[in-house]
Amino acid sequence: MTANKTAPTPVDPHEFIAAVPHPTRRADAELLMEMMEVASGQPATMWGPTIVGFGTYHYKYESGREGDAVAIGFSPRSANLALYGLTIAPTAPALLAKLGKHKRxxxxxxxxKLADVDVEILAQLARDGYRHMMDAVHVQPQG
Incomplete structure (x- = not known):
């Protein structure tokens, strides 16, 4: 059995975001942190060195691999914002069609940058992604 290599850390996500060098990426990360906290009802937690995550779920594959993973989250990378868990809900394809400039x-x-997308659509993707993940794996949110 192999566990997920990316795990929660004690690093403060606010300090991590405050240290993002690019001012636009840092401001976008601050907005995403607030948006995802509201969408999930969960506090931000650092997962590994660069992922800000919200909520967790436990997974187990038939192969025996299991572990805990972030329900939704993001990473303010130097080239872009990587967003996790927002493309999995059944509502995602229709919302993505209206989101704006993005890649999958x-x-x-x-x-x-967030200026390239409809932030309200992004917030809906976050809410739907979180809800879908919690419903799909039949778990209660772990804070």
């Missing part, structure tokens, strides 16, 4: 990866949504 394997389970991730990439946005250059």
């Amino acid at each position: 990866g394997a389970g991730c949504l990439y946005v250059n």
Whole structure:
């Protein structure tokens, strides 16, 4: 059994975001932290060195791999904002069509800056993604 390599850390997410060098990326990260806290009802927690996460769930695959993972979250990377858990809800495809300039990866949504997207649509993606993850795995949120 192999656990998830990315795990919660004691690092303060506010301090992590305050140290983001690019002013626009830092301001976007501050807004995302507030948005995702509201969407999930969970406090921000650092996962690994660069992911700000909200809520957790436990997963177990048939292969035996299991662990805990972040329900929704983001990472303010130098090239873009990587957003996690926002593309999984059944409502996501219709919302993504209205979001604005973005790219999708394997389970991730990439946005250059929040000014490129409809922030209300992004907030709905966060709410729906969190709710879907909690419902899909039949867990109670772990704070």
